[in-house]
Amino acid sequence: MPEKVSVWVANRDSPVSSLESSRLTIAIDGNMVLLDDSGSAVWSTNLTTITSSTVGVILDTGNLVLAYASNTSNILWQSFDHCGNTWLPGGKLGRGKLSGGCTRLVSWKTSTDPAPGLFSLVMDPNGTSQFFFMWNSTQQYQTSGNWTGHSFSSMPEMNPTIGYPNSMYTFDYIDGANESYAVYGVKAGGLVTRFIMDVTGVINVVRWSESAKDWMVTLSKPHTQCDVYSLCGSFGVCTENAFSSCSCLRGFSEQYKDQWSKGDHTQGCRRNVALQGNNNGSRSDKFYAMVDVELPSNAQNIVATSSNQNCELACLSSRDCTAYSFNGSCSLWYKDLINLQDLSSAAIGTKGVSIQIRLAASEFSNKKNSKKLAIIITVATISVTLIVVASVFMVRKRFKEVAHVDGSLIAFRYRDVQTLTKNFSNKLGGGAFGSVFKGLLLEGTLVAVKKLEGFRQGEKQFRAEVSTLGTIRHVNLIRLLGFCSERTRKLLIYEYMPNTSLDRYLSGSSDQPVLSWSTRYQIALGIARGLHYLHERCRDCIIHCDIKPENILLSDTFMPKVADFGLAKLMEHDFSRVLTTMRGTIGYLAPEWIAGTAITTKADVYSYGMMLFEIVSGRRNAIKRQDDTVDFFPLLAVMKVTEGELDGLVDTLLDCNVNPAEVERACKAACWCVQDDEGARPSMATVVQALEGLVEFNVPPVPRSLKLLADQTTYVEFYSKLPSE
Structure with a gap:
């Protein structure tokens, strides 16, 4: 590796004054000892039961051991029993009931100072199987949850049985008579990975990427940096x-x-x-x-x-x-x-x-500050006057009484929107919500204006869209530029997407170009990143509730933008699920939603999986043939993936110009996303990592719900509206 990484430090509290003149040696009594430049011991294995000559060995696991020279498998002392900030594969992390062992991970003080910091990960001293994230050994700010048999309940990403990111890892929890501990290993040969209690109080699971020549984070906990207790200290x-x-x-x-x-x-x-x-x-x-x-x-x-x-x-x-x-x-x-x-x-x-x-x-005020304040007020007054004059001139020229709110959104008058859309003359499309028109702002920026129709539905969708998209920013989320709300008139002004929506490229229409495999893959990855942001990176979790190709807009470079948040649901991160009326589109609805139970972000994951099938195949999932039978692609795809066969899954119009590894990743990701059990579906963060090639999915089981959807007697009304082949 181009950069050396310290995974264990013996003398964290007593650094040697000179690295060049310090020595690690075997003392006369057989202990391993670190001596400083004066020959004084700053650290020792400190054993009293050594009976013959010993050697120090660094194993391939990264474990530093002291063993008898005559039999190095007879280990007297090992660094794995004295964790620092890093947990390596094969090491035990837990609670010794009779003697010591590795009981906690403790962060470094700073990125360059290995002295013990304030943050630690420790198993519950009261006897449960959960690990606590601790500040100053006194304040708990996060928990792993108890061991479920496959993973810790608050960290399902560790579950290797359902294709989560660590499907390349194996995890286990042992509750024995003398000790309780967690241990993990790696499946893939040559994989270099480590758990780190970072100086920021976050546990990061990283693996070495040879292609990127860097460490890639595959899991972080807590997901939100500010959830770490006292991260920024007092005041x-x-x-x-x-x-x-x-x-x-x-x-x-x-x-x-x-x-x-x-x-x-x-x-x-x-x-x-x-x-x-x-x-x-x-x-x-x-x-x-x-x-x-x-x-x-x-x-x-x-x-x-x-x-x-x-x-x-x-x-x-x-x-x-x-x-x-x-x-x-x-x-x-x-x-x-x-x-x-x-x-x-x-x-x-x-x-x-x-x-x-x-x-x-x-x-707040003194003589100096008063003088400064007077200067500031004078300058501000002049500036405001100039701005007002300029603004009045611009407003009179074209858009009157346009106001900025919340620092970014623009509140338009209805007559101004009429002007910028040429009285709604250039219609881009429409649906149950109303119609979308093309417009042009004063500075030459093209916009799309959504005109909500039907007061009751329009009002609800309007509020949901503005509250959701008002200030969040992500390259894969459509940007809301402004709005108009005058009595029953509800309009939303968005950035303009010249390549329209994704569904236009899945209909087999000859007037649309065939999307290359690389473009499709980047579209799938971009959508996943946008959903990951909504689910985990916003202040409150946002469930989109209507992920489908019609709601994915494409820029001039075919960058995907998740759009249409009229059905979105906000949920505080402290809540695991939310009860809401069934919303969305048949064919993309998760089974738990159809059953009427409370939903989680995994409802979006299911919808994304169904859409990902369509991106791969280049067509809609369900096609009604001329003999009235239904060709249901997701079931075919899952069955082929479980058999290790990917032929016939990719759009034939691509003429095999695809990346086989990416095809396999996309198909496996889609199969896991549409599992019946929401707990078996990955998070969108995991999907992103899988599509980026950082983690691997196992072979998935065949969901029962797909078999039901493929049955002609199920969702008859839905199938009656399908396009014929």
Whole structure:
């Protein structure tokens, strides 16, 4: 490998002063000893029962052992029993009931300092099979869940029996008389992998990619960085998906700048000016409002007050009160603020509340600041005046009374939309929701305007679409540019996709070009990435609920964009499923939805799998032949995949110009996505990794639901509307 990686450090707490002059040796008593440049021992295996000469050996597993020279299989001591931040295949991680062993993974202090950090992974000391993610050995912030027989309940991605990312790995949990532990191995020869408790408090499972010459992450837990307890320390603010997750509150600076520069933010921030207290009615301390936040941990006092003013006075009455929040009731925080999150970039409808941070009055105004403020006000006034003049000119020229809301969306007047669409004269398409028209903004940007029709349905879809797409940004999600809401008129303005929707290329129409295999594969991968973002990377989990080719739009370069969020459902990450009325399209609906049970993100996974079959075959899944029989492609595909046969699955128009490895990945991914049991379906994160070639799926079973769908007596109404061959 081009870069050496440390997987175990003996002397984490006592580094040698000089690497060049330090020595690792076998002492006279047979122990393995590390000596510094002065010859003093800084670390030893420290055994007292050695009876003959010994040797130190590094095994191919990465295990450093001390063994008898006459029989190296007789191991006296091994590094696998003394974990650092890394868990390697073959090593045991658990809880020794009689003696030590490897009981926990502990992060490095920084990326360059192997001293023990604040984050650790440890098996529940109370005797259950779950592992706890711990901060400072005292605060639990995540759990693996208990062992289910195949995986840990909160980490189903580890399940090797259902094709999850670690199908290349084997996992097991042993609960013996003397010890309880988890162990894992690798199936593929030559695979180099490791579990790491990262300095950020996240467990990363990585494998070496020879083609990329880099370590590739195959699993992370927690999925959201800001879920790590006290990641940014006292008075630090965590912002998900920011260039740097951590920053200091206004009025605070980094406690130790050198540690922050190395990525260690756990020491947090300190005040620039100490609080003065409020004596004799003087206002020595003041508050500034921070909006759209997730409140810090440990509100130590909830005060029954009727107003924000009373809540503020309650905080000022205590010298130790550092913040308050009034949202119908009064919450007070004393001393340090921990786990404050900035949600200002979250989607509409998922934002937080406000908090008032207490600062010394001098942080708000003094003579110097007054002069600066006067200059700022003067400059701002001139700037605003110029902007207003320019804006008035532009508005009069074309679009009147157009307003920006939420920092990105534009609120259009209906008459402005009439102008930019030339009175809705260029229709692009339509459906049950209404019609879509082509438009042109003032600066020359092409847009697509969705005109929702039918007040009841249009209003519901309008609210769902705006709340979902308002501020989220991803290259594989359609971008909402603006909207119009005037009485019963509901319009949505999107970026324009010149290559229309994916279904146009699956109909066999001669007026559409045949998509190459590489284009299809990139489309499938892009859709998967977009859904992964919705399911795991947004502030709240978003279930699209209607994944199908008609809702996948294609840019001028055939980059896919997931569109039409009118049926989308938001669900907090703390909830595993949500009960909702059946929505979506027959042929893409998951079995649990048809059964009327609560759904999870796995409903989208099922729909994606059904669509992936169509991308591979270049046609719709169900085709009614002239003799009224139905050719149901997914069942054929699954049966062929289980038999290890892929011939006849790819669109014949491609003339075999395909990548066989990619075809196999796509087909296996689709087969696993449409399993009857939602627990057997992979997450979209796993699908992305599989399509990227980072993980491998096992051979899938044949889902019973596909056999039912292929039966002519099932979903008769659906089949009666199928296109004939």
